[in-house]
Amino acid sequence: LLNTRHEVLAMTEVAVGNLDSAPIHPREVFKEAVRRSAAAVIIAHNHPSGNPEPSADDLTITERLRAAGRIVGIEVLDHLIIGHGSYVSLRERGVMEGGGHRGV
Template identity: 45%
Template sequence: MKSHGELLDLNIHHRLIGTSIVSVGSLSGAVVHPREVFRDAMGYSASAIIVAHNHPSGRPAPSKEDIKVTQYLMLCGDIMEIPVLDHVILGDNLFYSYKENKVGRIKL
């Protein structure tokens, strides 16, 4: 199974208005760039987004790179006024939610 990065675009009431695949990777990783994530969000005129991806290993714990990318996306979302409400990592019948685990934002 390959890694896939998905985007859920939400309206002002946090209702789903669109979805898109923003990256397809290999067994060991995928490249995610804010440009692709927020281009799709702007295309839907999203007021907020949720990012999700799977871990082919089946373990949903975030990697160091996952944490770095998530914090960068949150910073970009703050600047663009399209907040990242959550980042969900899917594994084998398990998931990890940044919001549930209260992962902090980058301090400038």
């Protein structure tokens, strides 16, 4: 959770998954952000397989979260996927630009 200068307000755990999925609802992601008056969020999750390449589900939830964020006025700045010793930033991949699944 970030303030208007993109300084960290807090880090919160929203969901715990199993070996191949972590069901998440935008309501849960933004509940604490709204409560703390966050201006933006960065989403992060791990892939237990160790491969940080985004899945189709990762891209879909990213777009759902961005859409929900626009409704409540909280920007999703990035979605980080953590693997073994590496990560993928969807912003760096161009996915966060303009609402498409480009660059992956």
